[in-house]
Amino acid sequence: MTIDMDKSTSTALPTGSATLMAYLRVLTAKLVDTVLPAQCVSCFQLTGEPGRLCVDCWNELSFIDHPLCDCMGTPFAFDPGQGILSARALAQPPPWHRTRAAVEFNNMSRKLIHALKYHDRHEVADLLSQTMSRAGKQLLADADLIIPVPLYPLRLWQRRFNQSAALAKNIAENAGIAYHPELLKRRRATRQQVGLKGVARRDNVKGAFAVDDNHADKLYGAKVVLVDDVITTGATVAACSQVLVTAGCSQIDVLAFALVNNPLRLHI
Numbered sequence: 001m002t003i004d005m006d007k008s009t010s011t012a013l014p015t016g017s018a019t020l021m022a023y024l025r026v027l028t029a030k031l032v033d034t035v036l037p038a039q040c041v042s043c044f045q046l047t048g049e050p051g052r053l054c055v056d057c058w059n060e061l062s063f064i065d066h067p068l069c070d071c072m073g074t075p076f077a078f079d080p081g082q083g084i085l086s087a088r089a090l091a092q093p094p095p096w097h098r099t100r101a102a103v104e105f106n107n108m109s110r111k112l113i114h115a116l117k118y119h120d121r122h123e124v125a126d127l128l129s130q131t132m133s134r135a136g137k138q139l140l141a142d143a144d145l146i147i148p149v150p151l152y153p154l155r156l157w158q159r160r161f162n163q164s165a166a167l168a169k170n171i172a173e174n175a176g177i178a179y180h181p182e183l184l185k186r187r188r189a190t191r192q193q194v195g196l197k198g199v200a201r202r203d204n205v206k207g208a209f210a211v212d213d214n215h216a217d218k219l220y221g222a223k224v225v226l227v228d229d230v231i232t233t234g235a236t237v238a239a240c241s242q243v244l245v246t247a248g249c250s251q252i253d254v255l256a257f258a259l260v261n262n263p264l265r266l267h268i
């Protein structure tokens with residue numbers, strides 16, 4: 001039996017319990033991939049390649065493509081012409097420049113996000129980040145930094161894993177862009193946004209984020225791509241963006257795996 005030890009597992013044995021656990025998880029996943037036939041990451045039906053979706057599950061994803069609102073990233077039913085923004089972008093301009101998401105939020109994208117977020121399915125991060133890199137190609141082309149939406153340290157300790165950071169790291173590595181998760185901090189615990197409506201979501205994250213003063217110089221004048229797993233009302237990325245604008249970033253774009261097209265109709 002041979003195992004393809006890529007750079008994530010071929011480095012020297014890590015120290016520290018959290019790093020060691022992450023190392024063992026990767027190694028276990030590689031052993032499973034070697035011993036078991038490749039399965040769909042969603043329904044576990046046999047597939048030709050590990051870490052992929054079967055055709056049925058892939059077809060359940062609703063990919064976002066042009067024409068779309070350059071600001072909110074929401075798809076248009078027809079092409080209104082270059083530079084035309086959605087009614088939502090005009091009515092409530094966000095504190096960031098452009099939004100891109102790979103897919104619309106639906107049952108399949110929810111299932112994949114939950115697999116990554118709550119079930120430690122790290123192989124899902126590779127799949128999701130690849131679709132995000134494609135959707136965010138335009139944003140990544142002129143980005144200086146990639147920053148994930150941070151978790152509060154206690155939440156990170158409980159969950160052991162920040163799904164947005166896993167996605168952001170993959171995207172940054174693939175695009176050759178600097179990845180700096182340490183620049184933005186969540187300075188207080190917030191309720192989970194799930195189940196909260198628009199105003200409650202904004203209040204929940206108000207003042208929750210801060211720039212790390214020790215590294216603030218890296219942000220001044222920088223073009224930043226902020227990465228999250230899903231954008232619902234945009235309250236979380238708005239709170240992050242406001243902090244980054246104050247820190248002097250010259251441009252902030254938002255890249256997510258899934259986008260709730262009509263946040264008034266969906267509660268996740």
Ligand SMILES: [Zn+2]
Pocket residue numbers: 040041042043044045053054055056057058
């Ligand atoms: Zn499947």
